Amino acid sequence: MTLIDRLNGINLYLIGMMGAGKSSTGAELAQALGYQFFDTDAVVEAAAGKPIAEIFADQGEAAFRQLETQVLAELATYRRLVVATGGGIITQQQNWSYLHHGIVVWLDAPPTLLQSRLAGDQDRPLLQAPDWKTQLTQLLGQRQPLYAQADVRVWVAAEDSVGAIVARILASVEERVCAKADSARLN
Numbered sequence: 001m002t003l004i005d006r007l008n009g010i011n012l013y014l015i016g017m018m019g020a021g022k023s024s025t026g027a028e029l030a031q032a033l034g035y036q037f038f039d040t041d042a043v044v045e046a047a048a049g050k051p052i053a054e055i056f057a058d059q060g061e062a063a064f065r066q067l068e069t070q071v072l073a074e075l076a077t078y079r080r081l082v083v084a085t086g087g088g089i090i091t092q093q094q095n096w097s098y099l100h101h102g103i104v105v106w107l108d109a110p111p112t113l114l115q116s117r118l119a120g121d122q123d124r125p126l127l128q129a130p131d132w133k134t135q136l137t138q139l140l141g142q143r144q145p146l147y148a149q150a151d152v153r154v155w156v157a158a159e160d161s162v163g164a165i166v167a168r169i170l171a172s173v174e175e176r177v178c179a180k181a182d183s184a185r186l187n
Contacts, residue, residue: 009079011102018087019117020107026084090146106150
């Protein structure tokens with residue numbers, strides 16, 4: 001039985017900090033599984049008709065988080081999806097009820113890699129501070145315990161290709177699915 005058969009249409013949700021590679025990895029992962037790919041940030045922007053930075057500026061972070069939750073709730077009703085989530089989606093407790101409808105994969109990238117990928121990025125509202133590296137480190141510290149609730153943790157290194165990360169995700173997800181199946185048979 002293949003992993004695709006074992007998944008039986010269960011969604012995969014990619015979580016992790018901004019810059020971890022959720023969007024680029026998610027698109028290739030979806031292709032490998034024959035799933036559809038969605039990025040919650042892109043869906044929020046399409047629904048709002050404006051970029052996330054504008055949503056933050058006009059309505060604040062709370063309004064953005066509410067839109068993000070609505071998008072996640074809608075996506076969770078479908079099957080055979082890979083969903084790249086915004087880095088802070090895990091900060092809203094109710095989002096976990098949607099995430100747990102599928103398999104949650106944490107792309108865990110070290111702070112130095114995140115900093116190199118995010119340097120000069122003007123599209124991240126939470127990093128628009130003079131000392132953005134400190135802000136990033138603080139966000140990471142606050143969010144790591146939440147990310148750690150994921151079903152699968154996949155390490156991301158600077159030298160990793162997207163294909164290598166996808167291969168590790170597939171192997172880790174297969175291990176998780178098989179372990180759950182074995183546990184169910186024993187009980």
